[in-house]
Amino acid sequence: MRGTLRLAAAVAGMALPGVLLAAPAQAGPTGGDDVATRHYACNSSVVPPNSDPISATTGGTSGARIRTGSSTSCTAVGTVEPSNQLDYHCWTLGNDGATxxxxxxxxxxxxxxxxxxxxxxxxxxxxxPN
Structure with a gap:
């Protein structure tokens, strides 16, 4: 649901409470113009900064794969287990339409x-960020 709201807001250029959207970029990680078109390619050398002030969240779906880019076609380099501590950095829209x-x-x-x-x-x- 939140991913749908993010996409709708990015496409419409609207702000939603609790959802921070980046301003349009000159060029995103794979040449996109804005949040709604960005995707981080597999094995990208672009590493986003830690923009999220929450330092650790516990949980996640057991066995969720950590990948080298924002796509299920990217190589998995690890997994998430419910007992793991996670430090979120930021979100983007993948080439699959999911955040x-x-x-x-x-x-x-x-x-x-x-x-x-x-x-x-x-x-x-x-x-x-862009």
Missing amino acids: WTYLRNVTTNRRGWVRDDLLPGNGSNYAC
């Missing part, structure tokens, strides 16, 4: 992208 959060699994020190529908609170509330 993805870049995070660090504090428990395993693995970093990467996880689909928001597999994360507590549907992932980060902070859009990845």
Whole structure:
């Protein structure tokens, strides 16, 4: 649901309470113009900064894969388990139309992208900067 609201707000250019959207960019990580068209490619050298002030969230869907980009076609570099501590950095829209959060699994020190529908609170509330 939150991912749908994020996408609708990004497309309409509206602000929603509790959802921070990035301003349009000159060029996103894969050449997109704004939040609604960005996608972080597999093995991208672009690593988003930690924009989310929440330092650790516990949980996640058991076995959710941490990937090298915001797509299920990207290589998995780790997993999330319900007992793991997660440090959200920011979210973006994947090429599959779903929102993805870049995070660090504090428990395993693995970093990467996880689909928001597999994360507590549907992932980060902070859009990845341009």
